[in-house]
Amino acid sequence: MLQTKVAPIGREVRGLVRAGKLRHPTSGLAPGYVQANLAILPRDLAFEFLLFCQRNPKPCPLIEVLEPGQFEPKMSAPGADIRTDLPKYRIYRNGELSAEVDDLLEFWREDLVSFLIGCSFTFEKALLDNGIELPHWGTDKNVSMFKTNIVCTPAGRFKGPMVVSMRWIPRNKVVRAVQATSRFPAVHGAPIHIGDPAEIGVKDVNKPDYGQAWPAGSGEVPVFWACGVTPQAVAAASKPSLMITHAPGHMFVTDLKDEDVAAL
């Protein structure tokens, strides 16, 4: 007997989260729907952070920015509530992690500006669709991520190194990986480096700064993409009085389909 498993859509995943029934990472959930990193900052830092994102579109591609005090992302997920619809949040004060919480209802302020930043899940699906295997996909394990010697273009008080994610790609699939991810600039787009990790300041691909190490397969090349951890690293380095983010891997699932954010 054939059992058809219908994948939940973005709205359904958010409904489970809001009801307190889903507190785990969102990788592999609602396949085909765009997921987003969250960064929330007070209004007096919002212009500078928006400018930082505009100047660094590879690590910080903006999906949506909400007006001060607003918590409904009307463009990417009408009806959603940014304060309750992510499985887990982190609250940083002066650059230090001060709490991990299940919702933001008691932390909300009228001067908070929410930034939704593209997440690599969308382009990873494009890689999978092109026959490129990703061993961490759909597990609760994360890809390898590294701080690089590539300096982001500063804006106001925000500055810092670009963080990248690394995936092992079979040599004969590298060109296809560039093509497949180039279609999705809103979720980091094309790689920023192919090959020798030392050239971008990565000393040991087996010792990632974030996520976990993955062994190389035979004939595989390390390929590096700008990573959505960059804004957190940069914002943490600038020590804003308050910054709220998603907990790693616990993303905001939008109503946008991957093809909605494709460039071409």
Add this chain to the structure above:
Amino acid sequence: MLQTKVAPIGREVRGLVRAGKLRHPTSGLAPGYVQANLAILPRDLAFEFLLFCQRNPKPCPLIEVLEPGQFEPKMSAPGADIRTDLPKYRIYRNGELSAEVDDLLEFWREDLVSFLIGCSFTFEKALLDNGIELPHWGTDKNVSMFKTNIVCTPAGRFKGPMVVSMRWIPRNKVVRAVQATSRFPAVHGAPIHIGDPAEIGVKDVNKPDYGQAWPAGSGEVPVFWACGVTPQAVAAASKPSLMITHAPGHMFVTDLKDEDVAAL
């Protein structure tokens, strides 16, 4: 005897402007170099206008945004001075044109934020390269532009209709026109409408709201692109205390080559 005419590069055009030797429109100058619309607003409106551009990337694609008080576009034209390197400027107070001037030296303030917004000259070159004729190209005459019934996504105090430019494209070149301009999202990118003008609220293609009318050739289709006049129309509607722009057609010529802003 063959005489080779070397086209001036961006920096040379700006040098002529700064020396007061060039006060005419910049269409056709420094071919292959990206030109930009200019909008300058006080700091207290800058976040909302930046957000407006982020939400409306087709009419308002950002090439560069400068920090408050800064007048050197370090990313797109190092060494340039936004206050002196455009042939002509317009100063609007409370939404009304108050002056047209040759430079901004006596108007400059420490709280002014400069926005450089992509201009259609780059994608027009792509159309020409693909064998599509544009009768206004390189003349001091302008393309036809229209206010539409398409409402821009508002941000803070900024809201208003999308302005579009229209070009007659031979029926058998319409697909190529979409492909050629899709490569350049930083300069308005793909068309927003093909065919019946009434569908986007344009009553008479022979009576443009800006620029001038151009007669249709045999077998030609009207094709509409989002237009860099939109931010001026929108900002004028919101009546900011001060807004400074380039004078129509008198653009800022950057050091970026067209291919530098190509998506793929």
